[in-house]
Amino acid sequence: MFNEKGLKILTYSELLDEMELKAKDLFGEDINTRSYTPLGIILRIYAYFLSIIWQIIEKVYFSGFIKSSEGIQLDRHGGNRNIPRNAEKESTVFLNITGTSGYELKIGSFFETASGIRFFTIETAILDSKGIANVEAISFSKGAINNVPANSITVISEPIEQLLSVNNLKEATGGIDEESDLAYRQRLIKGNLAQNNATVDAIISKVSNVSGVVSVQVNVNNTMTEKNGIPPKTVNILAVGGNDSDIGKMIFNTIGAGVGTVGETKYIATALDGNKHEINFSKATTKLVYMKIEIESSNLFPLDGIQKMKDSIIEFIGGSDSNEKYHNGLGLLETLVYTKLFRQIYEIPGVLNSTVRIGLNQNNLTSSDILAPSKAILITSIEAIEVIVHAQ
Known part of the structure; x- marks a missing residue:
């Protein structure tokens, strides 16, 4: 009624x-x-x-309201606002390959990590006089699980005599899972709050809409002197994830004319009159959080308690859980508060007592907060979390 x-x-x-x-x-x-x-x-x-x-x-x-709609109904709201849901996407990476000088590496050559995450080359490459070639590759499957760290793609899937080794000197980027209803809904709400261009909210909203971008921060210097490393009258946009060209194009279409940009990543935009404009921005890196958790448990502790605990911590901090689902977790430059981890631990039945040590270095774990490094976002993983259970 x-x-x-x-x-x-x-x-x-x-x-x-x-x-x-x-x-x-x-x-x-x-x-x-x-x-x-x-x-x-x-x-x-x-x-x-x-x-x-x-x-x-x-x-x-x-389903007529963004905050309460879900599934395809939520996609319809996004379609009305020209903000589609981010689909799952492959990861890209540059591979450093060594072998016989002059050997031609064909398109579609497969390489993989020790855990079996496969990548294939999307261009031909000829090994130079030193027997080295750098070639771009994309992941065989889609999803954030393919954003493997540097120095992890080391296996030649189909070994041949002319190839000696393969390695990725930088982490693979760009792989994303299909956007969840929660994340998509929040992005649509942000879009409603920032309808115009050239405002900070508009820049955050529209850069966030670039496929693969999971977090954005905008730092503006309106003064006539340098401030926090930002030149006078310029803006620094810091993004996590996404394709560099797509981010640069969106920034160019969003900021006002004459506004200066600063950052380590450069994009050359072409205006309708044919003139070139340089857009600069920064890309944030991910920092892996290691932790060692020791708990005392009762007979109420479930058989899959360790997995549930790790998944809960990953959902809080960020990263891919045991089901290979990626969680955004902490925001850009957000501090990991040590005491907040206990909620994720004690929500598992049967946990009586616990001690936790965390850190960015696996060999140097402490019981204190972790400040996100400059231009970085904190994440963790199943492998980075060690849980030791002492049954009572």
Whole structure:
């Protein structure tokens, strides 16, 4: 039913009560509508299917609002605002390959990590006089799991005599999972808050809409002197993830004319009049958080308790969980507060006591907060979390 407070659906029991009242109104107060009578059985069948219809009505009603819609309905809201959901995407990386001088490496040559994450080359390359070639490759599958760290792609999938070794000197980037309803909804809400260009909110919103970008920070220097390393009257945009060209193009289309940009990454944009404009911005790196957790547990601790604990911590900090689902977690330059980890630990049944040590260096773990390094975002992984259980 609709009223000034919105929609209130009728439940199965409410429908049955109303149908029994109507039956007694039509057939008399002494009509028997109990569950074992023919009329009672019919009323209960109709009430059951009507309750399902009311549930559908409720879903249709709430799908009209961004904050309560989900799935394809949420995609429709994004389509109306020209903000599509980010689809899953492959990761890209440059491979340093050594072998016989003059050997031609063909397109589609496969290389992989020790754990079996495969990449294939998308261009031909001829090994130079030193027997070295740098070639671009993309991941065979899609998803954030393919954003492997530097020095991890070391296996030649199909070994041949002319190739000696392969390595990625930098981490693979650009791989993303399909955007979740929660992340997509938050992005659509941000888009509503920043409709115009040339504002800080607009820059954050529109750069966040670039496929693969998971976090954005905008630093503006409106003064006539250098401030925090930013030249006068310029803006520094710091982004996590995404393709450099896509980010540069979006910045060019968003900032006002005459606004200076600063950063280590350069993009040359071409205006409608054919003139070239240099756009500069910064790309943040990811820093892996290592931790060692020792717990005392009771017999209530579940068999998959360690996995659940690791997944909960990853969801809080950020990274790929045991189901290879990527979580954004902490924001850009956000501090990892040490004491907040205990909530993720004690939410697992059977945990009686715990000690936690964390750090950016696996050999130097402490019981203190971690400040995100400059231009970096903190993440963790299943392998980086060690959990030791002492049963009581």
